[in-house]
Amino acid sequence: MNLEKEIRIHIKNAFKSIFDTDLDLAQLFLQPTRKEFEGTHTFVVFPFLKVTKMSPEDTAVVVGNFLKSRSGMIKDYNVVSGFLNLEIDTSVWVSCLDDMLKNQYWGQLADNGKKVMIEFSSPNTNKPLHLGHLRNNFLGDAISRIFEAAGYQVKKTNLVNDRGIHICKSMLAYKKWGNEETPKSAELKGDHLAGKYYVLFDKCYKEEIATLISKGVSEDEAKKLAPILLEAQEMLQKWEQKDTEVMTLWKKMNAWVYEGFEITYKSMGIEFDVIYKESETYLLGKGIIEEGLNKNVFYQRKDGSVWIDLKEEGLDEKLLMRSDGTSVYITQDIGTCDFKYDDFCMDQSIYVVGNEQNYHFNVLFSIMKKMERPYGEGLYHLSYGMVDLPSGRMKSREGTIVDADELIDEMFTTAAKHTLELGKIEKLTENESKNLFKMVGLGALKFFLLKVDPKKRILFDPRESIEFQGHTGPFIQYTHARISAILRRASSDGINEVLLPILEIHSREQILLAHLMRFEEVIAQAARDYSPALLAQYVYDLAKGYNGFYQELSIFNEPNDHLVTFRISLSRLTAKVIRRSMNLLGIEVPNRM
RNA sequence: CCGCCCGUAGCACAACCGGAUAGUGCAACGGCCUUCUAAGCCGUAGGUUGCAGGUUCGAAUCCUGCCGGGCGGGCCA
Known part of the structure; x- marks a missing residue:
């Protein structure tokens, strides 16, 4: 039995019988009674005074009397100004308790036939997870469980960012200074080992920039011309050409990182149904460019670059393909949308991603709606705020990153200490x-x-x-x-x-x-x-x-x-x-x- | 310059679709373990809900403007 709904029906009946008015059940909402008054459910009569043409108190009393004498579930009531506080009959309480205990599905809503894909975690394979990732993972995991409980069929996915310039940075630094070190020899988790070289890259990069600046190069130029960065970009190109040496190193280091992540996910108690890798999806999306041009959703500029005009949506004009024919970040996201749909045919798709990407997802979703995708209306960005330190944002170069593994370990230790003390x-x-x-x-x-x-x-x-x-x-x-x-x-x-x-x-x-x-x-x-x-x-x-x-x-x-x-x-x-x-x-x- | 989000007690968070005297925890102070687990319970103190207007029976909540903080905005991801 749904107690609240029953009460609302009785209130509806009261209005029908006393005031000859039909009210919509939805507008008859109840709120929990404040603890200083008797009762558990409170009906606010103010919105209905136009119907009753009585004072708030009289209205409440009249309705209260009706409920007490006619509903069979209200033991008593009291009125405080326009608030009708209801006391439920004890036998009703007992049968409610009985119902809930006997209902083995209590807390699992009926299957609604809808499918939802939830993407979260999405780490980069060049460094270990930190506190920010923890919020993402916990949110994604919890929202997945909640959707399941709410009657959806859920697929949890993790789109791992396993390629790109930042991965090459770790790889390059390892190649230069790694001395064939392995997680075993270094006694470091694989993800931490990769992270170590990412930091080394950054250090060297910073030094090179400083050197260039001291030679009179502007800061912007220096950032683009630092030799080690050029070398990393070269490596990325080799990766895209599937150069054997680069691919071997890439596979080796990524395998280490995955081993490390597995340990972290396990300690967090988090699992996924599917793992996608960006190395397998980054070329997607180019086909849609043509489709969009044909549909006149996109347009081409003289230089050959492809754009979409989203000014009507309150957004900007947005580049989708460079003049040289290469795709940009959002292009692969567009492609990945269809890729996921081919995989799961979901009605809804949730992306658990930080709020720094709000704009990006507004654009992406607008595009997919304009492209009239069946899942277009079901796209949702579960945007969350950053986890900041008192000093502000976590910064790797300032060493203020709160490492996920360390924090979890610390929590275990503290829990053990508290427990043993007690x-x-x-x-x-x-x-x-x-x-x-x-x-x-x-x-x-x-x-x-x-x-x-x-x-x-x-x-x-x-x-x-x-x-x-x-x-x-x-x-x-x-x-x-x-x-x-x-x-x-x-x-x-x-x-x-x-x-x-x-x-x-x-x-x-x-x-x-x-x-x-x-x-x-x-x-x-x-x-x-x-x-x-x-x-x-x-x-x-x-x-x-x-x-x-x-x-x-x-x-x-x-x-x-x-x-x-x-x-x-x-x-x-x-x-x-x-x-x-x-x-x-x-x-x-x-x-x- | 433009867009989005946030602003509640010293700190960290609540307040459902606009409803009663804005709640809870931490920190502070005072009580409660010979009785079901004291990681608990009860009490005291702490607020001009950033500021100024507006809408109405009623505003932390909705609207407008301002202030403060964060994030983002055509060839980065």
């Missing part, structure tokens, strides 16, 4: 303990990054470690562990969990139930708004609500058997929803901690 896990095996530390450390990190509205930037201060108390992942995990202890005891005491009638439940229990009932709506909304943060907020509020209940009401010392059963069931459902919500965020929850 000394509550003597019963766990060494393996179980280790698993717990990872669960909690990663939970803290993921929750920290996911609780914030994606489009806002996040400030990360490395000097202040990520919290384990308060509005955090571990707080929620802890609540789950606590409930697990209750459930263990209930089962060892052999308590029968069949719900039986009760006269009254506490307001804390009502609020908790009302919150639990909102779960599926939150999933739908999180998908609709592309925001895991909504779910993070929801599950935090749930844990908070449960802890209040837990503190105030005793379960096993309650004399009334029916209430004992009720509270255990309520706890069981809460644990279930916490686990499910956290899983949708990519976070696991422990049974003990």
